Amino acid sequence: MLQPGNRGQGKAAAVSPPPVPVARAVVDCGVYVDGVRQPTPPDFRAALAFVRATGSGFVWLGLHQPDERQMNDVAAAFGLHPLMVEDAVHAHQRPKLELYDDTMFLVLRTVKYIDHDDDEVANDIVETGEIMVLAGRDFVITVRHGDHTHLAGVRSRLEAEPDHLRLGPATVVHAVADRVVDSYVDVVDDMESDVDDLEERVFAASSRDLDIDIVYLFKREVLQLRRAVHPLGSPLSLLSGTNGTLEAAALTPNGKEIRKHFRDVADHLTAVNEMVVEYDERLTTLLNAAATKVSTQMNTDMRKISAWAGIAAVPTAVAGIYGMNFDYMPELHNKWSYPVLLLILLSVCFLLWRIFHRYNWL
The missing domain is CATH 1.20.58.340 (Magnesium transport protein CorA, transmembrane region)
Known part of the structure; x- marks a missing residue:
């Protein structure tokens, strides 16, 4: 029987949810030595212990929307900075690249084009997600938030290329960034026909039949896409440059080769940025034209x-x-x-x- 002074504590204990094990948030965990995946360890702690005991290879841990307790357990095992843990849990970060001692923290915004039959009844044309990549000398942790994170097949594709995966954790960082930027290319290609159709509709329709709301919808979606794409230019510039960012994070013994791959990703991002700016300018022109026709x-x-x-x-x-x-x-x-x-x-x-x-x- 509870004592009067302990009633509040007993009630709090009764409603407090039990901690969710980290395994619930783990998508996959693998150990890679010389580019080849080793037999699956029991959990990420055993995997990290194996890598550090042998002094070769690295651990690739994939997480999906971990909570604070789960991320703290991961941070305790890998020695992550508390600020990295906070950003990884709460998400909603702008694309950025940060170094915490010898650990790299890269934030990427993912986008997905939503198929729609009629623009006039579509509420969203672009949906976003978020990927954080935490990479050190002997580990890579990918944290995904949202349903549209575009990492399906990245691990299997890398495992089929052991020579490339042999370059170390930087290979995984590049593969994730490359997959995200490729998704940007797909989205801007899909949006091109929509913008063209919208342009024809604005200039072909009479001012009485013109619905300016659809122009505002596309303008808002392009702005959302621009917020995801544009800030990534600076992180990719650092990763593809000669300032030793990859070496500072100890992701690869020689970053010269992997920097070539990051430069290719940066070139694709530049092309996407140009397309997004073009769409934004065209939609601005359409807004002005529609407003002029209405006036x-x-x-x-x-x-x-x-x-x-x-x-x-x-x-x-x-x-x-x-x-x-x-x-x-x-x-x-x-x-x-x-x-x-x-x-x-x-x-x-x-x-x-x-x-x-x-x-x-x-």
Whole structure:
């Protein structure tokens, strides 16, 4: 039976969720020596112990959306900095590259094009995810957040190329970055036809049928894509340059060869950046064109309203004068006054209509 002073503690213990083991977040874990995968160890701790005991190879650990407890267990085994753990758990980071002693921390934003039959009913055209790569001398940890992380097949492809995988953890970093940038290329290729169709729709549709909301939708999605793509240029520049970033992180004994591969990825990213900037500029032009068409239509409508109001003002003024019921209005007693007045009104209204029509107000 609980004591009165322990009731709160007992209640808290009852509702506190049990810790989820790290194995729940592990997608795959492998040991690679000379580019060849070794027999699977019981867990990542045993794998790391094997690598450090033999002094050769590295561990590749893949995680999917680990929580704080799970990531802390991984950090304790691999000796990760607390700031890396915090970023890896909470995600929502911009693409960046950081060095913590001899450990590299690379953040990549992933994007996926969402197929849609009708742009007017599509809420999202691009969805994003996130990949963190934590790499040291004898390990690589990939942390994925979101459903669109594009790493399927990367491990199997690398395992089929032991000569390339022999270069060490930097090979995995390059393979992940290359896969993410290739997904950018696929997305911008898929979006090209959408932007072309949207451009034709804006300039072909009449201003009354023009839906400017779809232009704003594409503008928002391209902005989201730009936020994922553009900041990655600086990290890839560091990895492909000659400043010794790879050597500083001890990812490879000689970074000359792997830097060539990173330069190729950086070139692909540059091409993607150029396409994204082009889409952004074209959509900005479409927004301005759509706004101009809407404004022109509003001006046309206002001119028509003003023209008809001017024509209607003539009989309104005459009716106002003769509706004052003065006793001494001589023309009221002439039998031709009414038809003559109607003729004058019709003539003036017709003349005004011709004038407004000549100047395209009607």
